[in-house]
Amino acid sequence: MSMLTPPGMGGKYRITGDAYPRMRRPRRRRRIVVAALAAVVALGLAGWGTLQLIDVFGGGGGDARARTAAGPACKPRKAAVTAVHVPLKPAQITVNVYNATPRSGLAKSTADELKKRGFAIGKVGNAPAAYDKKVPGPGLLIGAPAAGQNALPVLRTQLKGASLKNDTRPTADVDLVIGTAFKSLTAPKDATAALTALAKPAPAPSGKC
Template sequence: MATNDKQPVDPVVRARRQRIRRKRARQSVVFGVLIAAMALAALGAVAIYNGAVSMPFARGFSSTVIPADDPIVPACLVEGKEKPIGYKKVRVRVYNASERRGLAATTAKSLEERGFTILATGNVKTGVQNAKIAYGAKGVGRAYTLAAQIPGVVLQYDARTNAQIDLTVGQGFDGLIPEDEVKLETGVPMNNLPGCQPLAELTPAPAPASAAPTEDATASS
């Protein structure tokens, strides 16, 4: 007569085995979810990197945008064919209209290294955001020659009677154009700026009273 040698499982052991099975099942689910999430994140990163998907709430590195200066109608060159003025003949006063200490001095030094003649530096209180060149009827060619060195500069024609010009730089000014990228050639006539008008058709702004800096140039510019 056959006998059944299978012994009954202890309830404690059975409960323990069930807990282990449930624990392993939960771990499998958790690991599966984590792997799926990592795979989705990797796919999303690749899509954003390739430009297929835009990153939500993406912003630039800079949260401060400094506006450009309002456009000003520049004067046209005399007969539209004036050649660049020798840098040494371009006499410039450089003014700092920003809160950046030393901006006028460093800009003047950069211009001087290129051969421009610097008359003065100082600080002024104006609404210039990037850069502005002020010039009179005798300084149109000089203003164009200087403007070729400065990205985004605007030109302001005023009633001064001499050939010297003023450069005012503001908070958004980011330095001169690299010298090897300046589009001027000795002996080659310069091009008129877009939207220019003949001097006779422009109303000059008032001439600067003295163009003196508001603070000591060597200490604060």
């Protein structure tokens, strides 16, 4: 009996020979494992190479990858400047001053102050019946349609809160009708600042890109 046969066993259970059988893993499974590892390594190298190409052609660094993920950068647009008519100078504007309030002397005192500020003065007196005691705000500025682009905006810098109105007059003069809420003309310093801003309008916003 061979020394490999356990005690008490024999017959068909008898083991012959003097060495244990060697158990080997099938070669096919080994080849599958090796092929899987090679595929993983190849994919890793391909991904690393792609990132390197992005860095080279995108400017390099993590910022390039961030820009690629976020999409193309937004290019700022140039600010659009709104076209406006060049305002007239006060000396080029003739103002008729009318008092539509029960208070006396407002037309003359207001006309004198406008004259000091460089405006030409036309007629001065009480307001016509169409406006007498019918102007609730600080004042009403009236002129031809063309005056709405130059003379009226300039005169409005002298009386904050005044309303504008167009009529069909053929002349270039404008009216300042003093309303019941009138207290005084705009302070000279503030009026000058408003007149300067009117001559140099700010660019219009271009909006989001």
